[in-house]
Amino acid sequence: MKGDKKLPNNNAKSKSVTFEDVTKIFKEPQTGNNITAVNGVSFKLEPGELVTLLGPSGCGKSTILRMLSGFEHPTSGRIKIGDTDVTNTAPNKRDTSMVFQSYGLFPHMNVADNVGYGLKLRKNSGPEITRKVKSFLAMVGLDQMGKRSPSSLSGGQQQRVALARSLIVEPSVLLLDEPLSNLDALLREQMRVEIRRLQKSLGITAMYVTHDRVEAMSLSDRIIVMKAGSIVQIGTPSEIYRNPVDTFTAGFIGKVAFIPCEVKEIDSESDCHVSVKGKTFCTSRWSNKLKAGDKALVMARPESLSLGEPGEGIEDGVVSTNIYLGNSVESWVKTDLGNVLVQIDNPDGKRIHDEGERVSLSFDPALTKVLVDDLFHPVAN
Amino acid sequence: MTRRIIHFLLTMLFIILVGFWVYTSVSGEFLRQYRTSQRRTVETVIAGFPAENQDIDGWLKRLADDKNSCKIAFVSEIPMPGEKLPSAPKGDPELSNFLINNEEFANDPEFSKGFEYASYEEIYRSVKNWTVGPHKAQALFFAPAVDIKTREIEGVLVFAFNIDGERNFMSMLNMLFIGAFLLFTVLVWQLILSPDPIIGFALAGLFLITLTFVAYPLFEAFRLSIMENGRFSFAVWKAVLQSEGYLAALKGSLILGCLTATFATVIGFIFAFAVTRTNIRCKKFISIMGILPVISPPFSLTLSIILLFGNNGLVTRWLRVIGLDFSIYGLTGLVIVQVIGMFPIAFMTLSGVLQGIDSTYEEASLNLSATKLKTFTSITLPLAVPGILSAWLLVFTTSLADFANPLLLAGDLKVLSLESYIEVTGMNRLGHGAALSLLLLLPTLTAFLAQRFWVSKHSYVTVTGKPSGRLTEITSNGVKKLLAGIIITVIFILLVLYGTIFAGCFVKNWGIDYTFSLENIKEALTRSQDALFDTVTLAAIAAPIAGLIAMIAALLIVRKKFFGKRLLEILLMTPFALPGTLVGISYILAFNHAPIILVGTAAIIVINYVIRELPVGIENGIDSLKQIDPSIEEAAMDLGADQVTVFKTIIMPLVRPAFLSSMSYTFVRSMTAVSAVIFLISAKWYHLTVLIYNFSENLRFGLASVLSAVLIIIVFTAFGIMRLLVRENANLIKNVT
Numbered sequence A: 001m002k003g004d005k006k007l008p009n010n011n012a013k014s015k016s017v018t019f020e021d022v023t024k025i026f027k028e029p030q031t032g033n034n035i036t037a038v039n040g041v042s043f044k045l046e047p048g049e050l051v052t053l054l055g056p057s058g059c060g061k062s063t064i065l066r067m068l069s070g071f072e073h074p075t076s077g078r079i080k081i082g083d084t085d086v087t088n089t090a091p092n093k094r095d096t097s098m099v100f101q102s103y104g105l106f107p108h109m110n111v112a113d114n115v116g117y118g119l120k121l122r123k124n125s126g127p128e129i130t131r132k133v134k135s136f137l138a139m140v141g142l143d144q145m146g147k148r149s150p151s152s153l154s155g156g157q158q159q160r161v162a163l164a165r166s167l168i169v170e171p172s173v174l175l176l177d178e179p180l181s182n183l184d185a186l187l188r189e190q191m192r193v194e195i196r197r198l199q200k201s202l203g204i205t206a207m208y209v210t211h212d213r214v215e216a217m218s219l220s221d222r223i224i225v226m227k228a229g230s231i232v233q234i235g236t237p238s239e240i241y242r243n244p245v246d247t248f249t250a251g252f253i254g255k256v257a258f259i260p261c262e263v264k265e266i267d268s269e270s271d272c273h274v275s276v277k278g279k280t281f282c283t284s285r286w287s288n289k290l291k292a293g294d295k296a297l298v299m300a301r302p303e304s305l306s307l308g309e310p311g312e313g314i315e316d317g318v319v320s321t322n323i324y325l326g327n328s329v330e331s332w333v334k335t336d337l338g339n340v341l342v343q344i345d346n347p348d349g350k351r352i353h354d355e356g357e358r359v360s361l362s363f364d365p366a367l368t369k370v371l372v373d374d375l376f377h378p379v380a381n
Numbered sequence B: 001m002t003r004r005i006i007h008f009l010l011t012m013l014f015i016i017l018v019g020f021w022v023y024t025s026v027s028g029e030f031l032r033q034y035r036t037s038q039r040r041t042v043e044t045v046i047a048g049f050p051a052e053n054q055d056i057d058g059w060l061k062r063l064a065d066d067k068n069s070c071k072i073a074f075v076s077e078i079p080m081p082g083e084k085l086p087s088a089p090k091g092d093p094e095l096s097n098f099l100i101n102n103e104e105f106a107n108d109p110e111f112s113k114g115f116e117y118a119s120y121e122e123i124y125r126s127v128k129n130w131t132v133g134p135h136k137a138q139a140l141f142f143a144p145a146v147d148i149k150t151r152e153i154e155g156v157l158v159f160a161f162n163i164d165g166e167r168n169f170m171s172m173l174n175m176l177f178i179g180a181f182l183l184f185t186v187l188v189w190q191l192i193l194s195p196d197p198i199i200g201f202a203l204a205g206l207f208l209i210t211l212t213f214v215a216y217p218l219f220e221a222f223r224l225s226i227m228e229n230g231r232f233s234f235a236v237w238k239a240v241l242q243s244e245g246y247l248a249a250l251k252g253s254l255i256l257g258c259l260t261a262t263f264a265t266v267i268g269f270i271f272a273f274a275v276t277r278t279n280i281r282c283k284k285f286i287s288i289m290g291i292l293p294v295i296s297p298p299f300s301l302t303l304s305i306i307l308l309f310g311n312n313g314l315v316t317r318w319l320r321v322i323g324l325d326f327s328i329y330g331l332t333g334l335v336i337v338q339v340i341g342m343f344p345i346a347f348m349t350l351s352g353v354l355q356g357i358d359s360t361y362e363e364a365s366l367n368l369s370a371t372k373l374k375t376f377t378s379i380t381l382p383l384a385v386p387g388i389l390s391a392w393l394l395v396f397t398t399s400l401a402d403f404a405n406p407l408l409l410a411g412d413l414k415v416l417s418l419e420s421y422i423e424v425t426g427m428n429r430l431g432h433g434a435a436l437s438l439l440l441l442l443p444t445l446t447a448f449l450a451q452r453f454w455v456s457k458h459s460y461v462t463v464t465g466k467p468s469g470r471l472t473e474i475t476s477n478g479v480k481k482l483l484a485g486i487i488i489t490v491i492f493i494l495l496v497l498y499g500t501i502f503a504g505c506f507v508k509n510w511g512i513d514y515t516f517s518l519e520n521i522k523e524a525l526t527r528s529q530d531a532l533f534d535t536v537t538l539a540a541i542a543a544p545i546a547g548l549i550a551m552i553a554a555l556l557i558v559r560k561k562f563f564g565k566r567l568l569e570i571l572l573m574t575p576f577a578l579p580g581t582l583v584g585i586s587y588i589l590a591f592n593h594a595p596i597i598l599v600g601t602a603a604i605i606v607i608n609y610v611i612r613e614l615p616v617g618i619e620n621g622i623d624s625l626k627q628i629d630p631s632i633e634e635a636a637m638d639l640g641a642d643q644v645t646v647f648k649t650i651i652m653p654l655v656r657p658a659f660l661s662s663m664s665y666t667f668v669r670s671m672t673a674v675s676a677v678i679f680l681i682s683a684k685w686y687h688l689t690v691l692i693y694n695f696s697e698n699l700r701f702g703l704a705s706v707l708s709a710v711l712i713i714i715v716f717t718a719f720g721i722m723r724l725l726v727r728e729n730a731n732l733i734k735n736v737t
Helices: A061-069 A111-121 A126-139 A155-167 A185-202 A213-219 A237-242 A247-253 B002-047 B056-065 B093-101 B103-107 B109-119 B164-193 B197-225 B235-242 B244-277 B283-295 B300-309 B314-321 B331-356 B359-367 B372-401 B404-409 B416-426 B430-455 B477-505 B519-559 B565-577 B580-590 B602-626 B630-638 B643-654 B656-671 B688-697 B701-732
Strands: A017-027 A034-045 A050-054 A076-081 A096-099 A173-177 A205-210 A222-227 A230-235 A257-267 A271-276 A279-283 A295-300 A305-308 A315-324 A328-335 A338-345 A358-363 A369-372 B070-075 B130-132 B135-146 B153-162 B507-509 B513-516
Touching: A017 A061, A034 A061, A034 A076, A034 A230, A050 A061, A050 A185, A050 A213, A061 A076, A061 A096, A061 A173, A061 A205, A096 A155, A096 B630, A111 A126, A111 A155, A126 A155, A155 A185, A155 B630, A185 A213, A205 A213, A213 A237, A213 A247, A222 A237, A222 A247, A230 A237, A230 A247, A237 A247, A247 A295, A247 A369, A257 A338, A257 A369, A271 A295, A305 A338, A328 A358, B002 B070, B002 B135, B002 B153, B002 B164, B056 B070, B070 B093, B070 B135, B093 B103, B093 B130, B093 B153, B103 B109, B109 B135, B109 B153, B164 B197, B197 B235, B197 B430, B197 B519, B197 B565, B197 B580, B197 B602, B197 B643, B235 B244, B235 B430, B244 B283, B244 B331, B244 B372, B244 B416, B244 B430, B244 B477, B283 B331, B283 B477, B283 B701, B300 B314, B300 B331, B300 B404, B300 B477, B300 B688, B300 B701, B331 B372, B331 B404, B331 B477, B359 B372, B372 B416, B372 B430, B404 B416, B404 B688, B416 B430, B416 B580, B430 B565, B430 B580, B477 B507, B477 B701, B507 B519, B507 B701, B519 B565, B519 B602, B519 B643, B519 B656, B519 B688, B519 B701, B565 B602, B580 B602, B602 B656, B630 B643, B643 B656, B656 B701, B688 B701
Parallel strands: A050 A205, A050 A222, A096 A173, A173 A205
Antiparallel strands: A017 A034, A017 A076, A222 A230, A257 A271, A257 A295, A271 A279, A295 A369, A305 A358, A315 A328, A315 A358, A328 A338, B070 B153, B130 B135, B135 B153, B507 B513
């Protein structure tokens, strides 16, 4: 079967991606048990948007990507690219292209042939291919590398080849499966910027899978946080950071301390009043499942916390470690709540408590959110 | 979608055509058999017609009492065409009544036609079926009743056969084919609608091939061994298991196998140890010499042993001069030849194993102040034990299945592979041959399973793929010298044996007249022209087919999940464990009758080559595919390549070394095949090795030497070319991540 005719012409018109109640159940080969990898997931990517699937390993994010690329087919539900239903379309017949975690470069072809492979399949003419390959190699900064074998390139260069190979066919959706996980920290930062730049300049809809929250925050237009096959939250990076729906998202997206509290009163207009150890605070963000009288948690990011003399704040503790980072100092404080990270911005001129010193924690209620207490609490003895 | 419907229709058309062909041949074959047996009954009965009209009534009564499957009536006065029977027939009352009273039958053209045939002394079978008395569906035979003394026709015997069996069979067959057709329709429809129909078709093809050419012949062989005269019976097995000759053959095979395996493993271990664990010189040369015998043509080592130590051998005569008389034929000779021919198997297995043992263990032991000997006995040897065991088993099964060497050298020793050949070709007892070769399968299969499930589980060799570069010697100089001595001796023997063959080409008449002559070469080459052409052609056809199928099968096994994967693997791998004689016998059993008649064609030989060498090719393919990151193929597919394009542009280039080596392996093995092919050759398609055997049997050792030399040259050249190509390719695709 030749699918050539159905492949897109080379005009980049980005398309939306829609998942409608998609479920994927795998059968475990040894035991025959069913494993639900993706459970009733629905979302929509707008054209030209870069959305990251973020979650711990095994949460189903790669399965979603593989269903979108066609390597897996959903057990139920529908997937659409633009207006076309691609739920059961073979990978070679759909207009997506993927950058693999291990790059998947063809070891028996040189760099230029790798990049030109997709064009060749689309029956482009020889000179056309040469011209395009040249321009895309230039775009990823590998102009001189066309004749080299992929195995002779560094990890970052291989990554760029893979990227160019995916972009050259001008897909309507670009898929990236943890593309940076095999690179060292510095390269990762560079490539992050590079990927974002290329995606924006080409205006391609892109779906990015990662378990690295920094990567997700810095790249995405929106983030989809996943847990155990289901979507927990969809939102912009700042929404998810500042306004997580539950303790899982709060903890997954950044450092956080949870301070037990009791909801006193919810003023539906704007305020939630909570009491922490007898002191009352007023926050503007709270989980809408809460009602007055509930035991709840105040989610406090390191930058919303501050240190003071013992007894001043809501919880006493001992400074265990100070980490000097230049623009801030991170103090780890050992308290009955656990080890809490306090970030002190612009530390010059501020009081930095010594390691071993007794301190107390305070928080700025304006920067916090009150969440339902869904943490597992061991029975205190 | 239209495209898919066209595909569907074309495939269904193909299936219908094939189905129709199979249906007609199966039903035709059955009906022929069925009617032949009826006709035979008729012939037997009329042959016993009493002479001179003595006691016809008594004779008819006896026939009726015999409980024949048919009713018989005797018409003494043959009616004229268009007339009724003048008098009532004798014999079965129902049939007589039918013949004289049934108007419809009497007016049918068949009635007069039957009597007319019979009066010309021919047997006529009614085309229509008739209802005789209460019995429906009876086929009528008209046969002449001839007086054996006077040779005159005394009347006509009419037979009525019940054809319920035929009808039942045909309706069952119809049901079966309709069922199969519906099943196929559903399957094909599913395949066409699935996202990658090509995978489905490849799978269907592989299942079809393996079921037809692996499962079916084996089933036929088994079936024949439990049938006697068309009925289920253990007679064959009883005969086989109780006869002393067969027991002797079993014993002979086992003793030979044990001795060969033990010696070959020892020599193989010495070679492997020297090459992998010491810094002995000329490792490459030793390795090559250690592999050569396994690809040398059959009969070649045997031939040179006979040239040297046979009854008229060079050495024998010389020994006779100093008063030593011995015979190389029998166990001793066979053990020698097999050990030389099969130690490479142990060598190759054990070098892999020994290479996998990290030197660090030995260093640790030495570091804890163990002596070198202690280190060897307490570290190296125990780690190698599973490998040694599996090498032993491998040689053991090879020795048991070996057919070529015993054929020339067994003397009085009986071995199973040879006995089954004699049963089939000498005595034409196919059932016995099948039973014997199935018996041979038992130890082979046991060894194979033991290797697969016990030894491989108890293997300590860690497959890190990174044998450490360093080598710590644990051998003292004295030991090394001893090893070197043994290795040099073995290599010397090998070189002498090969040299003898080449010398044999240029000698006028070995054993009698040692003058230089080119006569043999000339004669051998002219006489072997056709066989040589056949052999090379068929091997060259089989090689790419086997290589391609092996790669496709490996791809499906490694990369795809599908129902029945385990079964397919077993079917594909089974031929590896099958002795050649069993394959040969089961092929002639299965493919000399409908629905598939292949005996005597080139196809059966090529198919046999392909099926037998597939397992090794598949293993090669699996190993090399497992090293290729699946995302490479996914990337290609993602960029728009369909399954076929991925296979052509990505997989084939990447597995080319495996493809090339399995191709050349098939070629070499096919060029040197004997055990199975000796059953399958025909006057039209001959094999060089069989010709060598024929020449040797007729004591034309000169001719045999020439042909052996030719085969050696072809095979070694092919092997060398393959090594070069593979090395080039392997360099090209380094670092396949």
